[in-house]
Amino acid sequence: MNAANAANTANTVNAPGAPDPSDTTDAAAALARAHSEDWARVVAALAKRFGDLDVAEEAAAEAFATAVERWPAHGVPPNPGAWLTTTAHNKAVDRLRRESKRDQKHKEAQMWNDAPQEPVGVVEDERLRLIFTCAHPALAMDARVALTLRMLGGLTVAEIARAFLVTEAAMGRRITRAKSKIKVARIPYRVPAAEDLPRRVSGVLAVLFLVFNEGYLATGPDTDPLRPALTAEAIRLTRLIRTLLPHDGEVTGLLALMLLTEARQKARVSATGELVTLGEQDRGSWDAALIAEGHRLVRERLDSGAAPGRYQLLAAINAVHTSARDVRDTDWSQVVALYDQLVRVDPSPVVALNRAIAVAELDGPDVALAAVDRLSEQLAGYHLFHATRADLLRRLGRSEEARAAYDRALELAGNPGEIAHLTRRRDQLN
């Protein structure tokens, strides 16, 4: 298992853009690349063949461990993906023989494996089946997240545990329980029927958005360096789903939203670890390549003419923000118009709060404050409600009320970067 960990660590450090293994003798780079590109494919092919996620996961881990030992000494095989799939397949067969449960397992495999035998690793949408199984609505949300990161992302249980601040044993139990439910309750290993697809895809996207936000929101001086890796992993998996479901507008929307958010990551936290608001960020340090890609995806959705869903609207709002070289150049009427559309799709109080923040720029803080105060009952326990009120009251010169609102926001805030920002703002009041 140590060797498998090494492969995973290499992947985490060196995920995208690793050199083509045919151009290099660097086995570590080839391993990192194979892990990033082939892990999910190997697990999915084995899950299909053996009808057992446990067998698939362990055999894939063993195959990568073998590669860690062999490739540096014997050279990288000409087709690393095929080598890994074959090796993993042999490991799985060995394991089933060893456990001498072959007959029983094969019987179970037959029940899943109703399609004729295809060459392993050829069928592209096996990864898609795996995604829908891992993100099945009959599993608890935290289990879906963990299982998706393990089976699709290839993160180790230890890495997932660290990212979600739980012990490795607790995370191991969470994943084992989910795998056991899939097997015993017979959660099917297949892409849902067309009529269920939009609902099920939105379940998959919810898992990926949660992974992304987990990495994004908690970034701060005291958090584990692995947490930002979650945003990269969420983007990678969303890219994968976009390859598999290229015509789903919400998949494209979520990818664009993640890219446009990730692009501002560096500007979001100051050298002292304080959170920097959108208006105060150094826009020169935004990632131009990510923004260009995000804008291209948003344009693609606009050109489609189809009615946008939640993620597409959020991506469009972020596209407006990232189009302004200076915060004063922001097209606030466009932002408010997009929020108006979003409120119709998602009438939650948090969306209404964000709309009010844009309204403050368009119609003034007094109009925005009236809108915010209408949410006071629903959002009383939400720190950003109080932080938004505090900011609007400050801009209206109502310092005493602003101070009380900052105090309430600080009581409820958990992120150290946000606390530093709110404290400074409160202490600037006269």
Next chain:
Amino acid sequence: MQYLVSVITDQPGLATPEEQAAITAFNTRLKADGNWVFAAGLAGPDLSTVIDNRGADAVVTDGPFLESKEFLIGFWVMEAPDLDAVLELAAAGSKACNRKLEVRPIL
């Protein structure tokens, strides 16, 4: 594969005539499609009796072994190829009997 589909309620009392008609129609469909194994409605927990004969004497007590706000009031045993299939049936069943259902695989 068989699943136990339990009917959960917090309201004592029988199904209304409309609910009963919908349940009968649902059961007819289950039988026609080969998903029917068995089904039954139960008396409420106030009519239950617990017996424990693990010791020297059989001890009989009145009342349910677990007191809770929600309780079991009926069940189906359904035959279905996988969880998605039985969940689809259970969704229709929940609508028919107008109550929450819990689905569990039978081992």
